[in-house]
Amino acid sequence: MKVLTMTISFLGEARLALYEELALLVLNRNSTMRRQSKGYYQDLEYADPYTTPSPYSNQTAGKPSPFALFVGNDGKYPLEQRIENKKRGIGRQAYPFLTWIVSVVLIAVFIYEEVIQSKAQGTPVSFKPTVNPMLGPSGSALIFLGARFPPCMKNVSSVPPSTLLACLNDTANPSTINCPLEDVCGFNGFDNGTPNQWFRFITPIFLHAGFIHIALNLLCQLTVSAQVEKEMGSGGFFLVYFAAGIFGNVLGANFSLVGSPSTGASGAIFGTTAVAWVDLFAHWKYQYRPVRKLIFMTIEFLIGFAIGYIPYIDNFAHLGGFLLGLLVGIVFYPVISVTKRHRAIMWTCRIVAMVLAIILYVVLIRNFYTSDPYAACPGCRYLSCWPTASNNHCQGTGLSSSSSSI
Secondary structure, three states: OHHHHHHHHHHHHHHHHHHHHHHHHHHHHHHHHHHHHOOOOOOOOOOOOOOOOOOOOOOOOOOOOHHHHHOOOOOOOOHHHHHHHHHHOOOOOOOOHHHHHHHHHHHHHHHHHHHHHHHHHOOOOOOOOOOOOOOOOOHHHHHHHOOEOHHHOOOEOOEOOOOEEEOOOOOOOOOOOEEEHHHHHOOOOOEOOEOOOHHHHOHHHHOOOOHHHHHHHHHHHHHHHHHHHHHHOHHHHHHHHHHHHHHHHHHHHHHOOOOOOEOOOHHHHHHHHHHHHHHHHHOHHHOOOHHHHHHHHHHHHHHHHHHOOOOOOOHHHHHHHHHHHHHHHHHHOOOOOOOHHHHHHHHHHHHHHHHHHHHHHHHHHHHHHHOOHHHHOOOHHHHOOOOOOOOHHHOOOOOOOOOEEO
């Protein structure tokens, strides 16, 4: 009888232990699935939601300082944990908050663009005097709203302040309602009659040429740029996005046709795309199917370059944004270094990239205000201008006869 009692007691304890083990397994599985649903596994094609958690995942001691996280230094986290996170596609944060905020701002600004265009011509899309291929405001409206337009930023000998441009409400071809350059540039005109609207290096980031333009940019921004922000964090992403966007406009102001207004966040988005290239090559062996990813990224780049030939969009903004994105991405992207030698190489690259970025900014801004860029590179204009009869085969200023007279 005593043996039977002991046997029953033992079986009861074993059953209780089995229930506890099953309950623990269920909890672990549910926890992992919740992490996946919240975006911690960004590359679902690679990540396995039922893999045993990393032994380093619960370590909290020795976390990097906020500044270290901002500049891309995760070195205090265990190396094995960082490599495992990279393979799973786990970034620094679950949600791209800054990408969402900027996207909302872009939409709000575009709505304002359409309001101004509708008040001027009675329609949200400019069909006269010329059709906007991006289905948006007229060229004069884009200039008025803050597009990059060198004659509003400095004295341009071929487009002096005395130039008359088509007013916002003009719909004739050639134009019959002309306004002084200062009025079309807006923003309370010029100080002492001298064009000085330097802020046009920045404002074009928030403007778009039409419905097609903003739709394409939002598509790229909410996919590629959002993923980059998750990977590197909002701090570094902020610097990459706006440094690339502004530099793209600086490069375009130097080498694009001076009479062609330019808008769009494309330069900033190209900059974040460049960071994805930094990640791909820096972590090639940790990437899932890196060759296929490289092929797709190359195709995306070529498509973006081709779009840069459409009026009101500038390839120099794309190329400049991509270049600065590479440099700033090298500085701030959290690259995994498995050896001291690799770490030393990365810090050398970061220092060199930072110096180059500063030099490029200083030299090109100075060049814009003190010299004629066309003299240094007369053929550069063809990187953003497809020669046709309507643009005088990319010669002259780029102003159409229907929109200007002197």
